[in-house]
Amino acid sequence: MKIRQLDIRDFGVFQGEKLENLGEGIVVIGGANRSGKTSLMQIIRNIPYGFSQNSNLPPPKFQYDVRCDLIVDEGNEVNILLKGFSNPEILYKNIIDNKYSNGLYNIDKATYRELFTISLDELNKSSDKEDSNIQSMLLGAGFKHIIKIPVASKELREKANIIGGTRGNPSTKMFKPYTENIKKSLEGRRKSMGLLDTFVQKKNIFSKLQDTIISKEVELLNSNNNIIKLEMLKHNYELNENKKNLEGELNNYLFNPEDIREYNIEKAKALKTQYIKELEQYNNDNLEFQSQTSKDKHTKELLLENKVEISNFYNGTSGIKEMRKNLLIIEKEYCEKTQALMNKIKKANNNWSSFNIVEEINCDEVEQDILTSNIENFRKVESEIVICNKKIGDFKIQRETLEKQIRPYDSIVYAKKYFKFTLFTMILGLILFFIDKLLGCSIILIGGIGTAIYLFINYSNSKLMLNRNLETKASIDNIEIVFNKTNVELKNLEENSIEMNNIMDEYRDILKLDARVTAEGIKDYFKIAAFLKDEICEYNLLKKKLDNEFSAICGYLNSINVLINKFDGFNIKNSKQINVKEIDIDNISNSCNDILLKVEILYKHLMLGEKTEKSFSKLSIVEKEIEEFLARGNLDIDISLAYNSEENQCENIILLLEKYISKGEKYTEYMNHKNELKIINDKLLQAVKGQRIGRLLQDEKRELEQSRDENLLEILDDLYKQYDSASELNYDYEVLSRDNKDLVRQLDDLKNEKQTIKDEIGALNSDEKLLKYEQDIREARSQLRPLAEKYAIYNTAALFLEKIRERFLENTKDKLLKGASDILREITSGEYKDIMPMEDLMQGDFKTVLRDESIMESSKGLSRGTKEQLFLAVRISRIKEIKPSLPVILDDSFVNFDIAHTKNTVKALVKLSKTHQIFVLTCHATLVELINSQCIQAQYFKLDKGKFTKSTGRDLQEYLKTL
Template sequence: MYLNELRIDDFGCFRNARLDNLDDRLIVIGGPQRAGKTTFMQALRQFPNGVSRGGDLPPATDEYRIDAELTHEGERYRYVLNGHASPSISPIGDGQNIDAGDIFGPVTERQYRNLYTISLDELRRLPPGIDDSEDLARVLLGGAYGDIAEIPEIEESFNDRAYDIGLSRGDPSTTSSELNDPYRTIREGIEARKEASQQVDEYRSVTQKLEDKRSEQSDLEDEIARRQQIRDRLNILKELFDPLQQLETLNAQLEDVDLDAIDDFPTHLADRLDHFEEQFQTATTDLAEARREFDQNATFDTTDEYYEWLLEHETEIDSLTEDQKLWARTAEELVESEESLEENRRDIEREIASLHSEWGESFTHIDEIETSAVDTARVADVASTIEDLRTERSDLKASIDSAQTRKQELESQLEGMEEEHEETREITVPKQKPAIVAGVAIVVGTGVGFAATPLVGGVVGLVVLAVGLYATDSTVTVETTVDADPYRELKGQVATLDGDLQADSERLTELDDQIEEKQSELTELVTELGLPEALPASEVPEFYKQVVELDDEIAAYREKQTEWEEDKENFASDIEDVATLLDDVADFSWAAEEPLEDADKVLAMLEAVAADLELARDVRRAERDRTECIEDIDDVLTEWDEDQSIDQETDDEDILEYIQAFNDEAERISELQETVEERDRIETQVTSRLENESAREAFEPLQEDDEPWIDVVRNVATEYADTDAIADEIRNEKRQIEELEAKRDELHEDCIELEQRQEDLASEEDLREARGKIEEGRVEFERLGEAYAVNRIAETMVKQLHERLMEDIVHSLVDDASDIFREITQEYEGIELDGDVQSLDFRALREDNHDHGVGELSRATAEQLFLAVRLARIQQTDVSLPVVLDDAATNFDPNHMSRVFEVIDQLTASNQVFFLTCHPQCVRITASNDLSAQYWSLNSGRFTRRETADTLEQQLSAD
């Protein structure tokens, strides 16, 4: 038995805990201390008989509830444990009903606790719950231990009782034995009877008569028995007479029949042949219908050559037919694409004509113009620069005009002020410094203009000029004899305007030169690109942009045109395959140069040929069905008679005649088989009746040597005409038996009288006392003798039983445990058991060193010894139950722990093993040993599936 699923709904710390899809070999459950591992083991200990009341079990929150799905002897069952009730087990599917006893078999609850659920503190000589070593022996050796332990005592008790009765040899003449008293009593009674039974003449006479009567009575008994035997024989013969007559008739019918031929005839094939005949007629009809359909509906010539051509090119036609719809759709798409491309070309030509009237609708002019992203940027940059320069020139002219107007206004005001203030005296400012400032402004502005744009250069030059003039003006000292501040200010403004006008004029000249230079550059670029030379500069960028767009459209059009041509060529290649194939059976015109013109005709023809192929397949299928039917019929006919063989060339009428001949023979054979079966049935009926012991006793006097009983009865039956004659004979025998029985009764009465007379002639009182004494001694002697014999026999049997059980159970357990202990330790050769089985005084054996008792072993080695004993007992148990090991290898070093897991791996071949641990190294060793294991973590009563040993080891290390 192994668990598939386990649900602990209410038990201690567990609430709705689940273990699903459990492996049937090794399940490693890891968790920290107090995670619930011990509670899990206690839960499994309740499986045999349910939860007991009292004790140290963890309590339930509401009511104990354990639910499991398990597999037992290949069938799945559901196990349910509620409260303290006995567990219930119900089949899942069609399994038979069982209970816990059927699963656990001879394993008791205490054995399951101490053998199959092993915790660390229980790997001791006397674990908790075991009162003494004798109690442990009961657990380890199973339910038979009680008998084994009591056998020596029982043997001794049989010996003592036998010795009390008859000492060692059972001699009744020994005065100290119990047999002596009844023996002497019998001897005394015999002597007394001899004295009381002295015969007299009359006693002898009566005795002789009594013997004669008894002899006559015996003869009558023999005669009555003989008559009764004859009566019984006649009754049986009457019962079997009619079946014997039928048997004779059937044997006569079968006398000249070859029974071997009956057995050899394949009557079991008659139904199959009927079925094959029906299939043959159906197949013949279907073939004719299929051929007629092909002849009437085929599109092209329905000759055999065309039929063969269709089947010969079946694969090619199927392959082409699969693409037929695709080709038809492709043809439509190609036509639509051609129309779309033509429309696209006309649109592009119209755009070319509208762009430049002298170009017309030809792609040539667009193709001759070089188009690229660089050229587009160059055209845009030059055009933009010219536009910017013209704008700056326009703005500069407006500024000059404004400055000149302002200057005229200021000069007019200045003339008026000169008339009003004649006494004003002004010191002329030296001209050298303003000239230097103006020159510097022009140089800086020109440099910035080349580095950036002319506009930026002009602005920078004006700023430098203004700052320089301001600085120069601020160094002039004017002395007047009148109020000359407005005058000087106005005159300074005029001077400033003169400087500005001069700078602007110079800048205007530069702008004209730059515009002329850029205009020349644009002209060269237009010529270089192939654009119309008469195109205004402002229109060049937009014109070139439209040319680029048209060039892109033309490229896209040509790419689509190329793709269309390729698609058309591919389509032509595909249609050419179809045309090449169909050229064998049809005459049509199709040119690869213009594949779209007659493509629909070729595809329609392919569709027609595909339809003809289906008709040809129907014909071929019908031919195959008919061929298979003929082969099936031939198999049946040749199994009956090889001369009846048929093939495809055989006429239908001949085939049907062969079938009819087989059926006629089958009918005749069936009738003979029924006759044989009837004969065998009757023969079996007669033989079965004669197997009765009383029937054989009735006919035994008539049997000669080993003559079959049925022949004996058949010979007797020949003496009678019918059952009425037998009935008359039976009545006659009954009458004679009744007469003999009446005579026997009379003789019996006479014997009683003679026996009474014989007793009266003897010494009745003495003889009675002697007989009573003999009887008393005989009864007691027989009782004691029987008791002596029984005790001696029982003593011998019990001794042999004890030796055999000790060898079969205890020694076998020790031998298996030795192998496991040796494999785990690899230091000891094994173990042996000193003394009686009750002591379980094990010793660990070493090859070249002293043996060690359990008390001399280290704790870990002692635990390994008793773990080996438990595992050996588990392996010897007939039932396969889950095994739970709760940190049973904690005290072992890594090497011993690794070998323990190797032993556990061997145990998983027959038992499901749950290994509970809180130590990461245990999980690590299962992985390093390449054990096939399933891993779960447990924490606070919750199970979590872990995919690998590493994840469980990491979980335990973290905890």
């Protein structure tokens, strides 16, 4: 089974990479560390199984996405899709019957990982760790199942030990309770054989005791009946006495026929109490009203007629107080605003003596813009005049400076200087000539040349000075022209300045400002005037608001005053009249307080009147209810109270109620006694009607001439007549109770003796016990048999498994590692000729036989490279045994091999590549060179940061050398 194509779309460093047209032999993929070789090995080892979440895989960019095309042994194609952590999707092409029911590779993931993906970690793990699972994978040949036999055998032995211990002793573990039951039953069966002699004698004694007990029970029953009768009489003795007393009291009551009816005494008492309460409330309220107002009835009527207005005005007092409060606040604000605004005006300009002067100033936006423009023009003219004056001054200075630069030139002066200097040098030369001719001639010559040079320089300077004087005069003429123009411009600006000063004077007159105020000051005053006008406007609004508030409160007070004037005669005698027209802003607070005080007094009187009226209304309702109540009672009295005085009417109502209550209470007392008598009779009947009491009454030989209840009461009455007092009844009861206790004690003794005899008879019943013992023995043996069978089965099965394992290991020990020995011999060039298993095949180690027939007892004595060669040989041997042939991955597994052993290992891989596809992942150029020299059909790919590039053996070798 070979991988033909690998499409890695998203896996760690690989993003959209492909390996196409892969060969069937060795495929070499070379690259530097962290280029993606290990990630590629993880992809190939997980192709048929899918990616698991708990494995240490490089993270995807989005989701794992790998596609693979496989060629199976018959040339058929299989497509595999791996998405995320889900199971791989496998599509079989041109395969009708599914031969891969156990999985595509027919081995589990762990076996494929340990055998076919060989990295340095796997080789070291095999040599360093004793793992029976890994050892079974390496040895193969059924060892995967053989390693499970010790565990299964141990479990079977443990189960057998739970049942019967190590040796199966029946007196231990689960066997013990059944064995003990069998022993007890055998002993009981032996004892029961000799107990058949006294059984008949005990039976006869038991029969006589039973007859005696029956006679005693009849005697006890009669005694109990008499006690029950006396207990009933004793228990109800007090009820019977109460019955006699009530019958005597009922005979003392006498009633007319009209008096016998239903009385509602509670209702009458409640009406009486309510009436008295309402009457007291009315009298108190009426007295309070008259003391506060007047005894005149018209006073209350007038108050109630104006109830709505008084209530409205009273409810509005808080609003009036709030209006007064707001008015005072506005007044205070108005006064403060007036004073503050006047102070601002005076502070701004003493000439502004009133608000009207400020209001007359036109400060609209157009006028303000014109003022700003004029001030800007004025400021511009003034600045230009300053600039012109400065220019004129500068021109004068420049002209004076240029005039000083003109210098006069005199040629005669320069000629005289030349003559004198020449004459001096010639005289000096002649004098020195006589002393030293050469020196004298030199002085004369030098003096002549120096004089000529001096004359030339002076001539040049004089010519330059003339030209400079001409230029200076021309500059002076230009300055003079500009100076004249500037003077003309200055005159025009002065005329404009005079005109702008006149405009500024007009603004000063409008704003009533002093002539000393500058243009900037005019602008500031203009702004101040505009600001003050705005504040004056707000001031006027505040004044208007004050007037409106004052008018509103005056109108409200006028309406209240009209109402108050109606009550001048009786309710506010000591208060003076208030004229609303005389109220002004100064006395509004006091006037308002006086009027509101009168409103509160009126409202207080109104509340008292309403309270009195309400009390009277409640009293009238109660009177009407009383009349209706008495009328329903059909009393033979006159309840018409219309012509009585109010005081007599109240007394009559109370007397009528008291009379009704007195008759009702007497009749109620009579009915209560009658009901008590009925209850006592019912209780006595209840006591008599019991089952036992009925049996007692049957003994009383009476004919039932009346109803059953009356007959029972008469019988009970006759029974009580037999006893003159309760003490006599108690004495008979105590005597009978003592006799009854003696009978009970005798009966208990007889019953105990009977039970003892019965138990002895039961103990002597040997036939039944023998049968029971036999049954217990059979039952214990039947329960013991399955446990014994289980114990035998578990131990036998464990023994069979252990023998099978021993025989298997003995038969296969010499044949296990023959192929691995040949491969190791080839890799080590015959240095190690054979591999032998350990005595314990499950131990993760091997013996090795050297060329000189010496035996290395453990791989721990080998070098690291030799140990890795040993386990590599075992893996290659095991790979050859597994069918179908699966892809093999080698990830730098030979780094600890020397060059000779690496070359031999490559030869072994070339042989393996004839049947298996081998992926060699490496970063070593030497390994690529060896493969290139020994395997012509090998394919080569360069891997760099997750990118594949097809290459040749030589190119890949050179590339790896540069790393």
